[in-house]
Structures are given as structure tokens and as C-alpha cells.
Amino acid sequence: MSEKPLNILVIQLTRIGDLVQTVQATRQFRNENPNIKLTLLAREKFGTNIKFLLDTVFDEIIFIDTKKFLSKPTLKDTKNKIHNFIYELNKKNFDVCVNLSFNNSASYIASLVDCQLRLGMHRNKQAEISINDNWSQFVFSNVMDNNLSPFNLVDIYRYILGCQETHVLNDDANCTRVNEITIHPFASQKKKKWGASKWSELIFKLIKDNPDYKINIVGAPSDYEAAQRILQSPSLKNYSKKIIDHTPSGDMTNTYKLLLNSKLFIGHDSVVAHLAAETLTPSLVLTLGTVKPFETNPYSNKTYNLVPRNKCFPCKTNTSCENLACHGSLNHQVVAHMAKGLLSGSEIDRDYLTSGLNAFQLDTLEVYKSNYSEYGLELAPIMENNMNASAVFKEYYKIIWQCFLRDLDLNVSLPEITKDTASQLYKYKDGVNYLYEIYNFGIKFSNKIISECESETPDLNTINENVKKLGELDQLCAITKSTYPYLSGIIDYIYTHKANSPGINLIDISKDNLISYYDASNLVAVISEFIEKSVSPYISTSQARSEEI
Amino acid sequence: MNIQEEIHKAIEDIQKKLQSQSDLSNDELETLLLTSLIEEAAE
Numbered sequence: 001m002s003e004k005p006l007n008i009l010v011i012q013l014t015r016i017g018d019l020v021q022t023v024q025a026t027r028q029f030r031n032e033n034p035n036i037k038l039t040l041l042a043r044e045k046f047g048t049n050i051k052f053l054l055d056t057v058f059d060e061i062i063f064i065d066t067k068k069f070l071s072k073p074t075l076k077d078t079k080n081k082i083h084n085f086i087y088e089l090n091k092k093n094f095d096v097c098v099n100l101s102f103n104n105s106a107s108y109i110a111s112l113v114d115c116q117l118r119l120g121m122h123r124n125k126q127a128e129i130s131i132n133d134n135w136s137q138f139v140f141s142n143v144m145d146n147n148l149s150p151f152n153l154v155d156i157y158r159y160i161l162g163c164q165e166t167h168v169l170n171d172d173a174n175c176t177r178v179n180e181i182t183i184h185p186f187a188s189q190k191k192k193k194w195g196a197s198k199w200s201e202l203i204f205k206l207i208k209d210n211p212d213y214k215i216n217i218v219g220a221p222s223d224y225e226a227a228q229r230i231l232q233s234p235s236l237k238n239y240s241k242k243i244i245d246h247t248p249s250g251d252m253t254n255t256y257k258l259l260l261n262s263k264l265f266i267g268h269d270s271v272v273a274h275l276a277a278e279t280l281t282p283s284l285v286l287t288l289g290t291v292k293p294f295e296t297n298p299y300s301n302k303t304y305n306l307v308p309r310n311k312c313f314p315c316k317t318n319t320s321c322e323n324l325a326c327h328g329s330l331n332h333q334v335v336a337h338m339a340k341g342l343l344s345g346s347e348i349d350r351d352y353l354t355s356g357l358n359a360f361q362l363d364t365l366e367v368y369k370s371n372y373s374e375y376g377l378e379l380a381p382i383m384e385n386n387m388n389a390s391a392v393f394k395e396y397y398k399i400i401w402q403c404f405l406r407d408l409d410l411n412v413s414l415p416e417i418t419k420d421t422a423s424q425l426y427k428y429k430d431g432v433n434y435l436y437e438i439y440n441f442g443i444k445f446s447n448k449i450i451s452e453c454e455s456e457t458p459d460l461n462t463i464n465e466n467v468k469k470l471g472e473l474d475q476l477c478a479i480t481k482s483t484y485p486y487l488s489g490i491i492d493y494i495y496t497h498k499a500n501s502p503g504i505n506l507i508d509i510s511k512d513n514l515i516s517y518y519d520a521s522n523l524v525a526v527i528s529e530f531i532e533k534s535v536s537p538y539i540s541t542s543q544a545r546s547e548e549i
Numbered sequence: 550m551n552i553q554e555e556i557h558k559a560i561e562d563i564q565k566k567l568q569s570q571s572d573l574s575n576d577e578l579e580t581l582l583l584t585s586l587i588e589e590a591a592e
Binding site: 066067069070072073074075078079082083086103104105107108109111112123125126127 | 552555556559563567570572573575576578579580581582583585586587588589590
């Protein structure tokens with residue numbers, strides 16, 4: 001007799017691109033765990049257009065339309081609608097609820113679903129944010145607000161779900177592609193996309209370099225005017241027969257088919273780039289503005305990601321920017337040269353790039369190639385192996401998080417660095433030492449609380465004093481973080497982990513925090529060792545030269 | 550009372566309950582779900 005399938009609800013209430021990434025992660029989970037029933041809860045306005053894709057992975061899809069909830073005139077009627085919605089959801093008897101969307105409404109729904117296991121952000125009975133699993137704590141602390149996560153979002157979703165291996169789509173060699181390039185020159189915000197003139201320049205160059213190719217412009221009907229601004233450029237006047245604007249129909253199924261047939265996709269970080277990964281179309285992704293390329297690179301090994309080298313990149317959504325400096329760092333000639341190489345079957349490596357482009361064009365950006373590794377998708381730089389301090393810390397975090405959260409030892413070397421980067425890393429030695437001391441004090445004070453609580457006559461003053469000291473340690477961590485921002489990966493994770501301690505009394509919470517402090521001091525010790533090994537080639541035994549460093 | 554005023558009053562009652570460190574009922578969590586849906590719709 002076959003076992004009853006595990007009944008899993010996946011909540012994904014963010015945008016359409018996140019839905020595609022959820023499909024990609026859940027498909028892999030399904031491959032490892034065939035005996036499951038998967039239900040998706042998604043927003044109707046984002047899910048309807050890609051239902052054809054959602055249906056390939058999920059057994060059932062429930063769409064939520066906020067307008068329908070808010071259409072009632074009284075609070076009582078509105079509450080009844082919500083109550084009935086939750087009631088109908090709970091009739092499905094889910095065993096597991098996985099919230100992959102880190103927003104408020106999803107967290108409340110996750111807490112109202114009756115289930116045995118809850119993963120992702122939800123709420124406790126005091127409406128406080130509650131996160132039980134380590135990888136969701138990682139998302140909350142390392143993904144939402146900072147740029148130090150080295151992992152692709154699809155891989156993080158896989159880790160939350162519990163995937164052990166990476167399962168990727170088979171490249172169907174029999175699939176015939178035609179001489180078409182599909183372009184999506186749009187994005188959800190102005191900061192994330194080139195202006196019309198740059199796209200016109202690129203399209204002109206693509207047509208000149210690849211005269212046998214047609215260009216498809218895809219997007220939503222709302223992108224029609226923007227598409228017209230591109231196409232009405234005087235440079236494209238004579239090439240209207242080679243360019244087809246598909247935005248009036250704006251049909252995602254049609255876009256999917258175009259991508260399946262195209263030999264190349266070019267666009268920004270958007271749902272279409274993620275669909276291009278689904279169709280295994282070789283892609284050039286132009287990353288701008290707020291986009292974090294390591295997180296959101298389309299999940300395929302056929303992607304090249306062009307990333308500006310501006311210090312202000314990536315910015316935050318609420319950062320105002322009139323200059324859009326990072327836009328100027330991605331030159332259309334670089335994109336056109338790479339497109340020409342991909343379409344002619346050339347290998348896009350450093351030699352190819354430097355053969356057709358000058359230093360002025362290449363100095364302002366980095367080009368990454370996506371590859372599958374033992375832990376998932378990674379981006380490797382094509383042009384330069386010498387990284388800045390931020391990139392080096394990303395490599396450190398890649399190693400420590402895979403080991404700490406997945407028990408996976410990555411067999412990789414520490415990155416090669418320049419003397420300048422060594423100098424920046426050297427300054428972090430002090431920060432690492434402070435943090436190590438802080439966490440060791442955390443061990444000491446937690447031990448005092450535990451031993452006092454467990455004694456026959458616990459002294460409340462001693463307990464309170466040590467609890468207060470632990471609070472002061474959190475403040476010291478915050479100060480350390482502001483002085484040494486690349487240490488925020490560990491500081492924020494440990495803070496989030498401690499805040500979600502499962503204990504129900506002071507002893508249990510203190511014991512859990514004690515383990516957190518031990519873990520924290522170990523993580524910091526590893527970072528210290530990495531920094532030491534990275535800078536040691538530049539540290540001379542002579543005092544004069546180390547002062548110079 | 551219109552619906553915005555009703556919601557505002559319901560939230561005030563929930564906040565008072567939270568200040569006394571009492572657990573919220575599912576009904577009250579549903580009210581908070583409603584307010585978050587409204588906020589997200591306005592973004």
C-alpha cells in the first residue's frame with residue numbers, strides 16, 4: 001500500500017519573477033521527493049500569466065486577489081471573506097507550510113494555516129515575526145537588506161525546502177532554434193533598465209553584425225509606448241522588417257515560445273530573463289540599479305551577466321539617483337560583441353572580449369558566466385580574477401554558510417587578491433578580533449545565567465545583571481557592524497537566530513543562545529583564518545613593510 | 550463608522566491586548582492579515 005503523499009503548501013506572494021524562481025526550486029524538490037502533493041498560493045495578477053509553467057510543478061494552484069477581499073463595505077463582511085478563505089485553505093489539511101515570500105501578508109497567512117511544520121517567515125501569537133528554520137533566518141538576515149549573500153535565490157529556496165542535490169533541466173539537443181534574437185528591454189523600475197536610446201543603439205549594432213537575424217521585442221502591453229520610443233529611433237528606420245514588436249499582445253505563453261525558438265536572449269533582470277532560463281536560451285543579462293546579480297541571475301548555465309563596477313552599485317530601492325551612473329558602465333558595444341560571439345559559436349572568454357573591445361569599454365564592468373557547481377548555481381568572473389574586499393567576503397561566506405548550514409565542505413581555494421584588497425582585508429582583522437571577544441563574553445554571560453538559574457537558590461540580581469550584559473553585547477555588535485560592514489553577514493544571522501530561539505523559559509533560551517554564541521565564535525574564527533591566509537602573502541616580517549600595508 | 554474607522558479601532562484594541570502581553574486569537578491575526586493586504590495594495 002503506497003504511503004499517503006506529504007501535503008505541502010508553498011506560499012509565494014511576491015512578484016512574477018519570484019514565482020518562476022519558486023517553480024525552479026520546487027521542481028528540484030519534487031524530483032527528490034516524488035510522493036508529495038504540492039499546492040501553490042500566489043497572487044492572481046502575477047500567477048495567471050504563467051499558469052502554464054506553474055502547472056508543470058504544482059498539483060493545485062490557489063490564486064489570491066486582494067481586490068476581492070477589499071470589495072466589501074464593512075469590516076465584518078471583509079473579515080468574513082478572509083475567514084472563509086483561511087477556512088477553505090485549512091480544509092485541505094496541509095502537513096507542511098513553506099512561506100517563500102518574506103512579506104507581511106504571507107507571514108500572517110503562514111501562521112493561520114494549520115500544519116505540523118512551518119518553514120519561512122510566520123507570526124507567533126503576539127504577532128511577532130517568527131522564523132524557525134536556518135535558511136529562512138539566513139534570508140531574513142542576509143538577503144533582504146544586505147548584499148553579502150553569495151547564493152542564487154533559487155538555491156536558497158531549495159535549501160529551505162530541504163533539497164540535497166541539484167537537478168537541472170536537460171538540454172534538448174534536438175530542439176531547433178531559428179535565427180532570432182529575443183529582447184526584453186524593460187524592467188519594473190527606471191533604475192534597473194537602460195533608456196530607449198541605448199537599446200536603439202544596441203539593436204542597430206545587432207542587426208549590422210548579424211544580418212541574417214530577426215529581432216523580437218517582447219514585453220507587456222503596458223510596454224508598448226516604451227517599445228515604440230526604441231523603434232522610432234532614426235537609426236532603425238530602414239530595419240523595420242527585421243524587428244517585430246510583440247508588446248501589443250504581451251502574452252507570456254507567446255514569449256515562452258519565442259524564447260524556445262530563439263538563439264539568444266538579451267534583457268534586464270526580469271521575469272522574461274527567468275523564462276529564458278526555463279527555455280535554456282543562451283542569455284545576456286544587463287544588471288543595473290538595485291539588482292543583486294548573485295541572487296537573481298537566471299537559473300541556467302547559459303547566462304552571461306554584465307555587472308557595472310560602480311561603487312554605488314547595487315543601490316537600494318529608496319536611494320534616489322538622478323545620474324544613473326551604472327547605466328553608463330554597460331556599453332552597448334560590449335553587449336553587441338558578446339552577442340556576435342555567442343551567435344557564431346565562439347567561446348566568450350577574456351581573449352575574445354579583449355580581441356574586439358578596448359580597455360575603456362571593458363574597465364567599467366565585470367562579465368560573469370553562470371555555471372552549476374556542487375552547491376548550485378554560481379557566477380564566475382571572465383575578465384578579472386582579482387577581487388575587491390566585498391567580493392572576497394562573499395567567497396568566504398560561500399564556504400562558511402555551506403559548511404555551517406548544510407554540512408557541505410566546498411573544495412575551493414581562497415580568491416587571489418591585489419595588494420589594495422589585502423590592505424582592506426587587513427583592516428578587518430581588528431573587527432574580527434572584537435567580534436570574537438564579544439561572542440566569547442556571550443558564552444560567559446549565558447553560562448552564568450544558566451548556572452544561576454539551575455542553582456538551588458538563584459539570585460535574581462545576578463541573573464538580571466547578566467541578561468543586561470547580553471543586551472549590551474548586542475549593542476557592541478551593532479557598533480562593530482557599522483565600522484566593519486562586511487561582518488554583517490555573521491552578526492545579522494546570529495542576531496536573527498538568537499531572536500528566534502525556540503525556548504519557552506529563561507534557561508531554555510539561554511542554553512539555545514549559548515550554542516549560538518559558540519557557533520558565532522567559531523564562524524568568526526574561521527573568517528579570521530581566511531583573512532590571515534589571504535593577506536599573508538602581502539605581510540612582510542619586517543616592521544617597516546607591514547606598516548606600509 | 551466607515552470601514553477605515555472600524556479597522557483603526559480594531560487595530561487599537563489589538564495593540565492594547567499586545568501591551569498586556571496576551572496571546573492574539575486567530576480572528577485578531579486575520580485582522581492583521583487584512584491590514585497588511587491593504588498596505589501592500591497601496592504600495
